[in-house]
Amino acid sequence: MSDHLRASETLKIHVDQDKCQGHARCKALAPELFELDDYGNAHETGDGTVPTALIDQAWLAKSNCPENAIVIDEA
Amino acid sequence: MSERPPVTDWVNDFDHTDPRWTENPYPIWDELRSASPLVHTDRFLGCYMPTTFAAVKEISYDTDHFSSRRIIVRNVRSASPPPAPPITSDPPEHKPAKRLLLPPFTPDAVAKLEPRVRAICNELIDAFIEDDGCDAATAYTKHIPVKTICHMLGIPEDDSDIFIRWIHEILELGINDDAILMKAVFEMSTYFAGHIASRKQKPTDDLITTLMNARDDKGQPLSDAHVLGSLRLLLIAGIDTTWSAIGAALWHLATHPADRDRLLAEPELMPTAIEEFLRAYSPVTMAREVMKETSIAGCPVKPGNMVLLSFPAANRDPSVFPKADRVMIDRKGNPHVAFGLGIHRCVGSNLARMEMTVAIEEWLKRIASFRLDPSQKVRWSEGTVRGPRSLPLLFGKPS
Numbered sequence: 244m245s246d247h248l249r250a251s252e253t254l255k256i257h258v259d260q261d262k263c264q265g266h267a268r269c270k271a272l273a274p275e276l277f278e279l280d281d282y283g284n285a286h287e288t289g290d291g292t293v294p295t296a297l298i299d300q301a302w303l304a305k306s307n308c309p310e311n312a313i314v315i316d317e318a
Numbered sequence: 319m320s321e322r323p324p325v326t327d328w329v330n331d332f333d334h335t336d337p338r339w340t341e342n343p344y345p346i347w348d349e350l351r352s353a354s355p356l357v358h359t360d361r362f363l364g365c366y367m368p369t370t371f372a373a374v375k376e377i378s379y380d381t382d383h384f385s386s387r388r389i390i391v392r393n394v395r396s397a398s399p400p401p402a403p404p405i406t407s408d409p410p411e412h413k414p415a416k417r418l419l420l421p422p423f424t425p426d427a428v429a430k431l432e433p434r435v436r437a438i439c440n441e442l443i444d445a446f447i448e449d450d451g452c453d454a455a456t457a458y459t460k461h462i463p464v465k466t467i468c469h470m471l472g473i474p475e476d477d478s479d480i481f482i483r484w485i486h487e488i489l490e491l492g493i494n495d496d497a498i499l500m501k502a503v504f505e506m507s508t509y510f511a512g513h514i515a516s517r518k519q520k521p522t523d524d525l526i527t528t529l530m531n532a533r534d535d536k537g538q539p540l541s542d543a544h545v546l547g548s549l550r551l552l553l554i555a556g557i558d559t560t561w562s563a564i565g566a567a568l569w570h571l572a573t574h575p576a577d578r579d580r581l582l583a584e585p586e587l588m589p590t591a592i593e594e595f596l597r598a599y600s601p602v603t604m605a606r607e608v609m610k611e612t613s614i615a616g617c618p619v620k621p622g623n624m625v626l627l628s629f630p631a632a633n634r635d636p637s638v639f640p641k642a643d644r645v646m647i648d649r650k651g652n653p654h655v656a657f658g659l660g661i662h663r664c665v666g667s668n669l670a671r672m673e674m675t676v677a678i679e680e681w682l683k684r685i686a687s688f689r690l691d692p693s694q695k696v697r698w699s700e701g702t703v704r705g706p707r708s709l710p711l712l713f714g715k716p717s
Contacts, residue, residue: 264659264660264661264663265420265663266657266663266667267424267425267667267668268653270425271425271589279424279425279426281420281421281424282417282420282421282424283420283421283423283424283425283668303650303651306650306651306652306653307593307651307652307653308653309653309654309655309657309659310659310660310663311653
């Protein structure tokens with residue numbers, strides 16, 4: 244994970260709504276970065292910008308999604 | 319029990335009800351996976367099994383060629399299998415039926431049930447805590463999911479034993495005997511029809527009433543048949559699955575004292591431990607029916623066959639899970655598919671996780687030290703749902 248800890252890096256996450264099936268793993272692992280709707284499907288919080296302190300959690304959420312529904316853009 | 323001859327060639331003639339599969343399926347799956355991503359047997363009137371994570375995923379996502387109208391691989395095929403929407407539904411009927419069930423099962427919704435589940439666990443432990451040991455499968459793990467789902471549905475917890483018998487008849491005996499299965503389905507429907515009728519007179523604050531008041535995507539109330547089917551599903555899918563998952567986790571902790579001691583010393587590992595137990599000992603294998611000719615992982619697939627959709631085997635694929643045969647309670651990357659993949663993701667997954675976590679936490683709080691009773695045998699269930707049905711434990715350290 245240390246590769247992803249460069250201070251200058253800005254990450255944006257996005258939950259692909261066609262892929263998300265509501266496993267809710269992301270919400271359990273990175274509660275600040277994801278919100279669940281009334282059906283339990285996940286959406287990124289706000290515009291998806293990942294605060295530096297939560298970068299590890301963003302990658303952890305992605306690596307635990309069975310549907311591969313989480314997209315991370317490295318700007 | 320199976321009357322089929324014993325398997326001598328797993329790759330070309332597999333049988334998921336063979337006693338060796340029931341006892342220890344993992345080396346068999348490894349053998350199948352190293353032979354091919356898709357294997358076939360002439361048993362069960364013709365059945366494929368994907369052996370890799372990728373092949374399981376391909377089939378799960380392909381609802382066009384693979385139907386969910388039959389979800390158990392059996393030796394008989396009913397002309398009209400009893401529907402239990404949404405698990406037996408295909409698109410386009412699936413989505414509206416599933417959306418009706420999702421809101422009561424979100425993480426926030428199931429968190430409200432947690433205090434009752436903790437109380438259930440402690441009431442069960444109270445009954446055997448003074449003894450030298452117990453059969454954890456029949457005295458503990460068996461009762462937690464059924465009492466929880468009764469609590470949600472608003473039906474008497476004392477009826478638990480009847481539900482457990484129906485489920486055994488449908489999921490195990492029904493593999494070979496259609497009459498037993500249909501009788502259990504009929505009895506279950508009659509039971510729930512009574513509860514629906516009484517709620518028409520006097521609505522209650524429970525999941526049965528919620529379903530009766532639900533509206534479909536056209537704003538119409540659900541038919542009694544739809545409500546009945548969904549209730550059957552919640553009962554069948556919610557009980558021996560979680561029973562198995564909790565039991566397998568306890569079996570692991572009884573047989574791996576180092577993991578148990580680590581979990582006691584580092585309780586913050588509980589979430590990754592639960593996910594790892596779900597991956598390594600996934601209880602549920604589903605099925606699909608091939609509707610149209612296609613190919614999976616380059617292998618031809620023909621209609622008329624069933625598919626044994628083994629999420630447990632996918633979760634042991636070493637190309638996705640490094641050291642897949644090792645249980646690591648701190649495993650970080652764990653995109654396991656114990657609850658399925660695609661549109662049929664288990665609607666009760668959040669409930670199951672909560673029940674598992676609470677059941678293991680409460681057990682460890684009160685029984686920190688336990689081991690298998692060497693004078694008795696662990697017995698695992700056969701077929702669609704695998705978990706310990708007998709788990710004889712001794713409490714305390716060996717003297």
